[in-house]
Amino acid sequence: MKNLFSIVLLSIVAFSLSSCYYDIEEELYPAYSANSCDTSNITYAKDIQPMLQSACYSCHGTGIGLGNVTLEGFANLQAYIADGSLIGSVDHDAGFSPMPKGGTKFSDCNITKIKIWVREGAPNN
Ligand code: HEC
Known part of the structure; x- marks a missing residue:
């Protein structure tokens, strides 16, 4: 039971760390983000x-x-x-x-x- 708890906790930590890293990467390298070119409402x-x-x-x-x-x-x-x-x-x-x-x-x-x-x-x- 203690082991299972550690695994769940580790997974949560790993997941939140990876999503955090992903966010930062997008902010640091906007040119490489597919969404960095805003093609809406071109006038x-x-x-x-x-x-x-x-x-x-x-x-x-x-x-x-x-x-x-x-x-x-x-x-x-x-x-x-x-x-x-x-x-x-x-x-x-x-x-x-x-x-x-x-x-x-x-x-x-x-x-x-x-x-x-x-x-x-x-x-x-
Ligand atoms: C430094 C001067 C200069 C700048 C800056 C310039 N042009 Fe030109 N452009 C020319 C010259 C000179 C020609 C005549 C063809 C040639 O010499 O290549 C020409 C020709 C053209 C033509 C006809 C080409 C063809 O193949 O039919 C177009 C269209 C054109 N330019 C668009 C642009 C656009 C759009 C820009 C800006 C992104 C631009 N030009 C910036 C000098 C310039």
Whole structure:
């Protein structure tokens, strides 16, 4: 009886320790957590426009238009959504110029957000 009690107690301790460790691991390494990319409620104003502004407008802003491409402004963006070059370029797909030119490729999370937003019909929200 005493042995059984020890086993039960040990199991409880082991279980609580392991779940505790798991929690801490997720907090320490959020990039490795499957849930770290929040793809809910993606909007043009909150997610897409700021991304393009920080990485693309320096070359594709209004009045700059390198490569004859202007991405600033919702209306201007439409052509590059329609021909697939917005996604093709940030995803570094074959047949498109990899973007941002000379810069760091967008994170998988940000590329996923753009793809989801486009798949949802690229709403101006
Ligand atoms: C340093 C300047 C620069 C930056 C920053 C930049 N681009 Fe470009 N982009 C260019 C140039 C120049 C071209 C013309 C094609 C080429 O030279 O590769 C181009 C072409 C494009 C094209 C047409 C490509 C094709 O294959 O049809 C798209 C779409 C595009 N850029 C999107 C973006 C996006 C999205 C970003 C931000 C993530 C971005 N660019 C950042 C310079 C830039």
